[in-house]
Amino acid sequence: MNTISLAPLAVVLPFFGAALAFILIRHTRAQRVISISILSVTLILEVFLLFAVWETGAQAVNLGGWLPPVGITMVVDQFSALMLVVSSAVSLAVLIYAAGQGMTDGDEDGPISIFHPTYLILVAGVSNAFLAGDLFNLYVGFEILLTASYVLMTLGGTTPRIRAGVTYVVVSVVSSLLFLITIAMIYAATGTVNMADLAVKLADLDQGTQLMLHLMLLVAFGIKAAVFPLSFWLPDSYPTAPAPVTAVFAGLLTKVGVYAMVRTETLLFPGDRINTLLMVVAGLTMLVGILGALAQTDIKRMLSFTLVSHIGYMVFGLAVGSVVGIGSAVFYVVHHITVQTSLFLVTGLIERRGGTANMDRLGGLAKLSPLLGVLYFIPAINLAGIPPFSGFLGKLGLMEAGVDLGTPLAFVLVGASVVTSLLTLLVMARVWNRAFWRTPEDAVHPDPILLATGTDGSSLRHSGDVNEKSTGKFAGRDAVDLLPRTMVYPTVGLVALGVSLTVLAGPLFSLSDNAAQDLVDRTPYIEAVLGEGAGQ
Known part of the structure; x- marks a missing residue:
């Protein structure tokens, strides 16, 4: 059997797991086992898909017996396969983290029976978006993941979560509506929504129509990717959700928007008209x-x-438009999904150990929990781009692409990327200095849970300075409860995955450059869908 023919299972398996988890809605332990098992099998399948396209190039699967451009087509190339593997690996780590949190807290932070099926539906939507071979199926993938994300964001039903959820829903609906209108206009102009077919037919439209459709798609995807000035919604929405939900949102949702931008910019609208x-x-x-x-x-x-x-x-890498620029952007997407998710998981541990995520109320965490300090420090300096980590390598590739382009604006972007990297290091250092380095007594408003922790790191139960009201659900717990192994282990695994991106930077850059070459050439994708000679 051809391995690529199994590609639809990357979507079907999470949906099947979601159905099983929903049937077992009153059996949370069984839900955990099913969810983790299904996602593990999905990840293994996607690794095989990546190896298959690494050797053979882009391949397509036609569903329902209908041939393109009429039928539904799923396309697996090096770019989509790489995104599938990374997204599922990160999703699995976050799911184990969430299961550990649920077991430790007695599932009291939200309706855990709804979490598992909804989470698997989110994963199915993300996978469907990466595999979509036509714009409407891409829209369906977005709607699946967004519908699931609405539920996950409002778990627990607290006022801040509901308020943030409303903002998120309104912005997402506007973006989706704009995307759907654009799809309708593209179909009216070309008679197709198949992306490989559009890559051929859009060139026959007049320049004004092309530019209008181009910009409409770019705005729709720009909202989902949270690019300026369409990013206003994100900082107020993500932080209110539970830690695992925030982590998976930060790692995946905006990257699906970035993926859609890269795919459509290179395949449907090649050239430098809006670079x-x-x-x-x-x-x-x-x-x-x-x-x-x-x-x-x-x-x-x-x-x-x-x-x-x-x-x-x-x-930046997409705007440069060269193989080096797009390849570096692909590498940086993989790096950022892993590292950013790691940092949000670590922040969830910081909030448990210190009682808060506010830097003004934190201090002494490096002494209280050296492991937590290491888990924060490694992805923090990776995100800041300190050599030799993957963040540095990705940024170096992007800067090289900008210098190779050689335009004044490209040099300005190179300078902006350097300044941003330095300021990122400053931001990461501020967290380290305040939350980890200084003593709890030096904090502006130290959280009672820190002041009630002994110098040996053990929690002082039922201290006179601490009560249930001041420390919430973490009051009176031992340090092992504040940093449960079932939450620490997946965080360690994800941090290690981020480090492995540095160790495996050579093969990963090779894969990213090959993916970028196919994206720029367009021919492998078009011929995989429409047949040999269609991309000429």
Whole structure:
């Protein structure tokens, strides 16, 4: 059997797992086992898909017996396969983390029976978006993951989560509506929504119509990717969700938007007609995002702003448009998914150990939990781009592409990327200095749970300075409960995965460059869908 023919299982398996988890809605332990098992099998399948396309190039699967451009087509190339593997690996780590949190807390932070099926539906939507061979199926993938994300964001039903969820829903609906209108206009103009077919037919439209459709798609995807000035919704939405939900949102949702931008810019609208606009957007996204991060005291909000900022690096590589630029952007997407998710998981541990994620109320964590300090320090310096980590290698590749382009605006973008990297290091250092290095007594408003912790790291149960009201659900717990192994182990695994990107940078850059070459050439994708000779 051809391995690529199994590609639809990357979507079907999570849906099947979601159905089983929903049937077992009253059996949370069985839900955990099924969810983790299904996602593990899905990851193994996607690894095989990646190896298959690494050797053979892009391949397509036609569903329902209908041939393209009429039928539904799923396309697996090196770019989509790489995104599938990374997204599922990260999703699995976050799912194990969430299961560990549920077991430790007695599932009291939200309706855990709904979490598992909804989470698997989110994964199915992400996979469907990466495999979609036509614009409408891409839209369906977005709607599946967005519908699931609405539920996950409002788990627990607290007022801040509901308020943030409303903002998220409104922005997402506007983006989806714009995307759907654009799909309808493209179909009216060309008679197809198959992306390989559109790559051929869009060139026959007049330049004005092409530009209008191009910009409409770019705005729709720009909202989903949170590029400036369409990123206003993200810092207020993500930090309110539970830690595992925030982590998976930060790692995946905006990257699906970036994926859609890269796919459509290279396949449907090749050339440099709007590259200047993309460069301006990339520069502003980097600088405005990191300046917003500098103004934050809450670690989750700070990381949300850095998330926006580093989307700018990916848009920078896309704007350059060369194989080196797009290859570096692909590498940076993989790096950022892994490292940003790691940092949000670590922040969840910081909040448990210190009682808060506010830097003004934290201190002494390096002494209280050296392991937590290491788990924060490694991805933090990786995100900041300190050599020899993958963050440095990705940024170096992007800067090289900008210098090779040689335009004044490209040099400005190179300078902006350097400034953003330095400011990211400053932001990460502020968290380290305040939360980990100084003593709890030096904090502006130290959290009672820190003051009630002994110098040996053990929790002082039922201290007179601590009560249930001041420390919430973490009061009176031992240190092992504040940092449960079932949450620490997946975090360690994800941090290690981030480090492995440095160790395996050579093969990963080779894969990214090959993927970029196919994206720029377009022919392998078109011929995989429409047949040999169609891309000429």
